[in-house]
Each structure stands twice: as structure tokens, then as C-alpha cells.
Amino acid sequence: MARTVRHPRDRSRAVRHHNREVAGVxxxxxxxxxxxxxVIEPNPWxxxxxxxxLLVCVALFTVRP
Structure with a gap:
């Protein structure tokens, strides 16, 4: 079974894309x-x-592309 070798630039491009998505979300x-x-005064919600x-941000930064 042949193993696909990915170019290092592809990895850095994927990381940049992931970081942009994380920043956007x-x-x-x-x-x-x-x-x-x-709009609504502070309350428990x-x-x-x-x-x-906070939890979503932590989850997005721990997930690797």
C-alpha cells in the first residue's frame, strides 16, 4: 500500500486556514x-x-487540522 507524502507547505497552509476559521468563529x-x-441587561444567561x-474557543484551539 503506497503512502501519500504531503508537502510541508500543504501542512502550513492547512494550519493557517484552521487559525483563520478559529479566529472567525x-x-x-x-x-x-x-x-x-x-441589548438585554446582564443575567445568568x-x-x-x-x-x-470560552469552551468553544478552547475546543477549537485544541483541535488540530
Whole structure:
């Protein structure tokens, strides 16, 4: 069985793409929680939103492309 050898540049391109996706998702989630806190006064759901945002960001940074 032949093994496919990937070029190192392909790996760095995949990492850059992954980092852009992580930054985009993090930014959208942060914006959503911030807008929520501006429109609706802070309450327990706001803190739940921040906790979810934190967990999603940690998960995205631990997943490798």
C-alpha cells in the first residue's frame, strides 16, 4: 500500500486556514455575546453565553487540522 507524502507547505497552509476559521468563529461568538449583553441587561444567561464561548474557543484551539 503506497503512502501519500504531503508537502510541508500543504501542512502550513492547512494550519493557517484552521487559525483563520478559529479566529472567525471566536469573533462571531464574542460579537454575539457582547450584543446580547448590550441589548438585554446582564443575567445568568449572559454568563452561560460567556462560558459556552470560552469552551468553544478552547475546543477549537485544541483541535488540530
Amino acid at each position: 471566536t469573533g462571531v461568538l464574542l460579537l454575539a455575546v457582547c450584543l446580547y449583553s448590550v 449572559l454568563w452561560f453565553g460567556w462560558a459556552v464561548l
